[in-house]
Amino acid sequence: MPDTQGMAAFDAKGFSELPSLTQPGASRLIAELVDESFVEAGLQQVLDERSFTAPRGDGLAMGFPPKYLPAVIDWFIPLLDRAAAAYNACYRDAPVRLRMSLHLGPVTIDGNPPDANGTARNDLHRLLDSEPLKRVLDESDPEVTHLVSVLSDRVYQDVLVGGYSKLRPGACTRVEATVSGKAAFRQTAWLYVPSPSDGGAAAPAAGGAPDGPWRFPRRPRLSQSVGNGTAVAGDVYGGLTIVHRP
Template sequence: MGYGVELPPYRAILVVDVKGFGGWRGRDHAELARLVPTVLRRAFAECGLGGEWDRAPLSVSTGDGWVLGVRSGLLPRLLNPVLPALQEVLSDGVRMRATVHIGPLTGGRAVEAGNGEARVQAHRLLDAGPVRALLDRSGPGTRVAAVVSERAYADAVVSGYAGDDPNLYVPVPVRVKSFAQTAYLRVPVPTGELLSHGFTRAAPSGVQSGRTARSRTS
């Protein structure tokens, strides 16, 4: 069967894209593409993480968004304070979906850098219906809607390292192509239907809230 190979470094992963990018005029696409890393860099700087942005092992454009891979210890800080900071620095009219995940990624600056199942999963999460619906069902004051992987939620939120109340995260079943797991929705500033009807129109069947799940295991 042969020998195993060395696992690539674990990275905390942040992926974002601009809502409705294709609906903007073609003349605006280049400006939007330049805006994405600018606002991300500013959000990191606002959180005292500008140096981490500059030395990120993975930092690449996706055309309408960005993929960032940083050292795994920064996972909690991607959730808090980076997501709320991103909400604050985005200008009127520009709204983003984001996903936070963690896993092994190949390194370096070559074409093959940043590959791995963890990156595929991060993009699957970003494409999931529940996180897309968050921006559709909220007003312009909600500029960031995030989906957090099950692993990232367990490692950073339930553990307490993110400093966030787990009840700020709403569990939802996610299925995109062959990828399926429970993920967690996080909206720093909910508006519109998110306030009146919640992050999901109905509680997902068979999915427990963070508080309920912890009370049964404590």
């Protein structure tokens, strides 16, 4: 039987409506936001130990050791939400609003570069394309909600109900995940919105070192000094500093 993998997939709302010329740049942006958020979360190990990374046209999919799932939920998801929010604050004419699915299951890893195949991989993408996930992003405030995620029932039961995550099970909303045109797919899943437009349950505050076996060093923040005039320093995570000296 193949090894069980943690898996995540990402895409962006409205990607297919972009001109063909701009689609590669949008795909690179998603990959950069994902990678930088893992680093900022202190989860470089997740990137180093990826079992596969597969571009998806409008996003990407990746696999990683299941032991990192609590840290991905507790630290990576809130930071990716903040990264998208900070980017959108700077580029209001071309915002990126993200969907993410998270799953756990056996897949066969092969090929060069390696990719994953199996029912669990298929379900990962069905969850990403599911109607409830798309609907909650469509109906949310674009100024508030920049990322919506869906956890498979197995991730929810094993990680949240099992007590391995700081995120309480009540922070997620149970849905029946279905996909238009895929009548055979229907699964229980759990929506998690780090910054809900209705003021509901929010993500744990990002920052500091995560508790538990995934404790990693964090990257230092940017800093800036100025003798006279105005300096602006920051990063894609919203850590903006403005210094003015006359």
